[in-house]
Amino acid sequence: MQRTPVSIFLLLVTTLLVSACSKQGIYESAIGWERSSAGLETAQLTVGELDIAYLRSKDTVDGDTVVLIHGFGANKDNWTRLAKELKGEFNIYAFDLPGHGDSSKPLDIGYRFEDQVRYLNQIFAELGITRAHMMGNSMGGAITALYAAKHPDQIRSAVLFDPAGIFEYESELVDLVLDGENPLIPKKQGDFDxxxxxxxxxxxxxxxxxxxxxEKNAISNREVNETIFAAIRDTGFEPDFRNAIVNIEAPVLVVWGKLDRVINYRNADVFVEAIPNARKVILDDIGHAPMVEAPDQSAQLFRDFLQEPPH
Structure with missing residues (x-):
């Protein structure tokens, strides 16, 4: 398994803090530095009874808005590496969806894709986001596709990184879940690794x-993660999602890691066939999260995509 080296600065910060601060303090310092280096700051808003945490560009630029939607069990900080690559070019928002990160996590609300689309639409209205490029990974990719289908006037373009929603070709995850295991939901020490x-x-x-x-945060979210996973589990086997995405009007780029164990990369063909103005890029040595594993390449794919003429 290849691992990218951590920045020298982050190593120094961690080394200096480890003897004097709690692990939580070290975590908050490190994550704060990552956000700052990407030009992002934290913010919060309330929609209905839900508190929504998010990251936004600290300095407004003369450019388009990009909205970033994380995957199942993930959070807004999955996007800091990509945001750093796009710093100074776009005005960026990365949200913690309900049930995730620092946002509200009630167990008694809807967590299907269409529910999250509804919450996001309320968030857009609250922030005055009228038109944006939208990117999503995994569950967030499905939500992005569905949002683009339901609110075409708000979406300039959509980038789907290894999106959920269609499981015509099964993956290692499907086999494990059918056997009663789910590696996406940590339950005890060692599961997050x-x-x-x-x-x-x-x-x-x-x-x-x-x-x-x-790891501690992931384990503590077990109950809400199980609730969310149950809510979205069968979506890919229902016709509603596929029927909806044929209505997407914006140009769509589907980016998929060929080594994805969570969702089979061959499902990219199904997305491209269903969406009128879609194209795909398969990354040979990448897994389920290209924006984390190859942020520079992901950013460049987005830039190139915006320069391409529509099909």
């Missing part, structure tokens, strides 16, 4: 104090 190895082919290095906090 297994999750990262399963989901990522090029796994970024994470210093141990930070990793331990991430």
């Amino acid at each position: 297994r999750l990262l190895d399963f989901a990522l082919e090029k796994r970024p290095f994470v210093p141990w104090p930070i990793f331990e906090v991430m």
Whole structure:
């Protein structure tokens, strides 16, 4: 398994803090530095009874808006590496969807794709986002596709990184879930390490104090993750999602890691066949999260995509 080296600065920060701060303090310092280096700052809003945490560009630029939607069990910080590549070019928002990250996690609300689309539409209205490029990974990819289908006037373009929603070609994850295992939901110590190895082919290095906090957070979210997974589990086997995405009007780029164990990369062909103005890129040495594993390449694919004439 290849691992990308951590920045020298982050190593120094961790080394200096480890003897004086709690693991939580080290985590917050490190994640704060990652956000700052990407030109992002934290913010929060309320829609209905839900508190929504998000990241936004600290400095507004003369450019388009890009909205970033994470996957199942993930959070807004999955996008900091890509955001850093796009810093100064776009005005960026990365949200913690309900049930994730620092946003509200009630167990008694809807967590299907269409529910998350509804929450996002309320968030857009609250922030005055009227037109944006939208990117999503995994579950967030499905939500992005469905949002583009339901609100075509708001979406300039959509990038789907290894999107969920269609499972015509089965993956290792499907086999494991059918056998009663789910590596995407950590339940005990060691499970988070297994999750990262399963989901990522090029796994970024994470210093141990930070990793331990991430693992603790993942395990503590087990109940809500099980609720969300149950809500979305059968979506890919229902016709509603496929019937909806044929209505997407914006240009769509489907980017898929060929080594994805979570969702089979061959499903990219099904998306491209269903969406009128879609094209695909398959990345040979990447797993389930290209924007994490290859942020520079992902950013360049987006730039090139915006320059291409529509099909």
